[in-house]
Amino acid sequence: MVAHDLQSPLRQIRAYLDLYLYHYMSSINDKTKEWVNFIDNASKRMQNHIKALLTITKIDNMKHQHEVFSLDELVDKVLSIYTDEIIKYDISIVKNNCSEIKAVKVLTEILLQNLIENAIKFKKEGASQPEIKISLDVTDSFWKILVADNGLGIEEDLQVVIFEKFQKLTNNNSNSGNGLGLFISKRIVEIHNGFINLDSRPNEGSIFEINLPKIKKDHCFSSKDKEYV
Numbered sequence: 001m002v003a004h005d006l007q008s009p010l011r012q013i014r015a016y017l018d019l020y021l022y023h024y025m026s027s028i029n030d031k032t033k034e035w036v037n038f039i040d041n042a043s044k045r046m047q048n049h050i051k052a053l054l055t056i057t058k059i060d061n062m063k064h065q066h067e068v069f070s071l072d073e074l075v076d077k078v079l080s081i082y083t084d085e086i087i088k089y090d091i092s093i094v095k096n097n098c099s100e101i102k103a104v105k106v107l108t109e110i111l112l113q114n115l116i117e118n119a120i121k122f123k124k125e126g127a128s129q130p131e132i133k134i135s136l137d138v139t140d141s142f143w144k145i146l147v148a149d150n151g152l153g154i155e156e157d158l159q160v161v162i163f164e165k166f167q168k169l170t171n172n173n174s175n176s177g178n179g180l181g182l183f184i185s186k187r188i189v190e191i192h193n194g195f196i197n198l199d200s201r202p203n204e205g206s207i208f209e210i211n212l213p214k215i216k217k218d219h220c221f222s223s224k225d226k227e228y229v
């Protein structure tokens, strides 16, 4: 069964749950409310899982769609999704040298969204002002996109594990995600024949360094191609 097929029964479950709550919320006891809440949360998580799985299946189909675009504009687009959080938590955003790159734009957007969302989610509570720095470093062979935060950081022995499917760490404050964002991000970078480096220290912060190989103007990657500018 494909992920598309899973969405429709789940939508029905959620629709009937909403209907039930609309009619009976005032007459059910606290215990039943708690159970209904569990069903509600579990079905939301399932919906997120399915959306993430759909993204994973789409990634492979888009690997030849490279285009030149402004990283600066894409970063702004992604940041606009998180305007409420950025204002609420007074997050300082620093952008540096985000010029044009050539990559699969729609995948780069998903990648940036995953990294920026994590930087926001895994900030340190009640500490100094949260800060997210997004910058581009252009070398002879690579576009290096850096997303740095001063958040919770990640223990050294967990820095590889977090890129695997459904990995969430227990020592931080989030249980809202699927544990799929970094798995998807790594897949996106690999589709570009690139790699991710992570430099992180607990309680100090993390730097995710995305290395996307530069490719010739009219050139698209196949898995065998390694032709850099």
Ligand SMILES: Nc1ncnc2c1ncn2[C@@H]1O[C@H](COP(=O)(O)OP(=O)(O)OP(=O)(O)O)[C@@H](O)[C@H]1O
Binding pocket: 052, 114, 118, 119, 121, 122, 149, 151, 152, 153, 154, 162, 167, 168, 169, 170, 172, 174, 176, 177, 178, 179, 180, 181, 182, 183, 206
């Ligand atoms: N910037 C970060 N700072 C600290 N911990 C992080 C950071 N980014 C990721 N992590 C840790 O790595 C885990 C995996 O990240 P990932 O993005 O894959 O999952 P998620 O954010 O929990 O869920 P999802 O992205 O699917 O909504 C997170 O649960 C978190 O524990």
Ligand SMILES: [Mg+2]
Binding pocket: 114, 117, 118, 177, 180, 181, 182
């Ligand atoms: Mg995430």
